[in-house]
Amino acid sequence: MSLKTNIKNTIADYKRFRKDQRKFGNDKVRYYNFWALPNSDACWFTQFLKHKNTIPDGRKINFLSVVGNPKISYFIRSPKIFFTGENIDNADHPSYLFKKYHLKNHDLSLGFSFLDDEKYLRFPLWILYMIPANASFEDIKTLINSYNNPNHRLNKNRQNFCSNISRADNNGIRKTIIDLLNPIETVKCAGSFLKNTNDLQEKFGDDKIEYLKTFKFNICPENSNTNGYVTEKLFEAIISGSIPIYWGSDNKPDPKIINQDAVLFFDPENPQVLFDKVNLLWNDEKAYEEFCQIKPFTENAAEEIWNKLSDLETKTKALIK
Template identity: 30%
Template sequence: MKVKINFTDFWQNFEYRESFFWKFLSEKYELEISDKPEILFFGPFGREHRKYNCIKIFHTGENIKPNFLECDFAFSFDFMKGPKNYRFPLYAWYNEHEKLLNNRVEGFDIRNKKFCNFVYSNDKALERIDFFNKLSKYKKVDSGGRFLNNLGYQVQNKSEFISNYKFTICFENESSPGYTSEKIYDAMLANSIPIYWGNPLIHQEFNPESFINVHDYDSFDAVVEKIIELDLNDDLYFNMLRKPFFHENEIPDNLKSENLYSHFSYIFSLIGNYTPISNQFKSRIYHLIKDINSWISFKLQNNYK
């Protein structure tokens, strides 16, 4: 089946041929980039998508929920059930889920592992900064990103770097139900126990016995105490390391390729037999009101200058 598609409103320097959806769908479909697409993938970084009258699919790695007055379908972190939304958090782009089923203890030499790492560039996440400072009072936490760097150099290969550590601080920029980025997944792939904060429902997608879930504790101080306990007791540490990352050591249904293909098959079957949201009256009224509000806001700001 040949499908005309396009991409817009993604991050700067976005390259569609390197995107997950292009690579994934190319395995099953003949894709053609077109200025008049049948399917448009769009992100939150612009309004170019409003120029298109076709089936529009929203996806983002940011903490932004889909607006179904702007999109027909969404691949999002939202737990919303139904044909319009497919739960597909940012880490799902990796598509390396089979690797998380491996035996994590085999070949693991704790003698060669350093304590804990922290790799970030964003200096606005106060919870993450606070926790870094608290844990650093116990032992040095190696910071290899641009922010709070204490190594004297910036890490080039994050995966290789964090694989040298027993623990990895995996704090999201903000906390929201269902919002899970690549941070915990990076640590899992590197076989470093994640110290996670962000999605308070994280226990629904990953086995809570396999990582340190900050949301399970009353305070950061209590989390630090747990980390110290694991750091000083190899038996306890390996007990956690033996636990599978996925519940029952099975890949969740929403991450399985066959289910993702099935959902796209449904969406593509609507081409030519479906009125896109961009052509529906309620969407046009929504955008008209939005434009009027933007114009009023612009005028008010300029009048006050």
């Protein structure tokens, strides 16, 4: 592609996103290249900035993500914050195009990696799913304590075996786990991938958490394995009270926050270990009840999460100043 054509395409992208921004944005917080252009007032980041009184009158702040042309960032004024919900370290994923731009073209970058850079903050996607934007430290402690309560997992409605909710299986891990566990009991697949039930849509109105509350296990691997890449999937299983069956992040997902003993890990080199554990917990009620006594979050999880929110507040206020 010639330089002239490349510039022309980038400008075309810029005009399109500017048009969408005026339709969905507001005068203070704007979003570009997001997976779905949000109503700014309803977006987690907008709510967080308002709650922290971060944006003064007459100033604007721009958020950019990984759906679209990474070069659009050249045309957006500062302060601009990059946020990714995808694994930009995975060379096989389209979002990999953003890897060389997220620090270079932005004032602050938020992602999964463990980078040591003053312009970077590790801020995984799962925070947006689990923590309300206006949460206080006490609110977070209350949430963690509620999920750590064994009664959250031991409820009368949790009679179903195992679920998987996914749209695709790019690396084959999800199908491998499903095929491994199907001999114990049929795994219910409520997403478009290997779909064999309509209950999520017809009985639960597409409410994933309420649906998962009826299952003892949830297959929730990542779509790629990179240290630090931990999405909402694992946390949604914990929030629902299901026992997570996980693969990803070198099978050490956020160890300062997640109690690794409360998660069942899939090892492609030794799948029998997972099969035997799930088979035991499904068929032995006492073993299941004992496992449910294990707290899924560490003792310092609330403090670790609060530190993330505090760092984001500090860095965004510094950008505005």
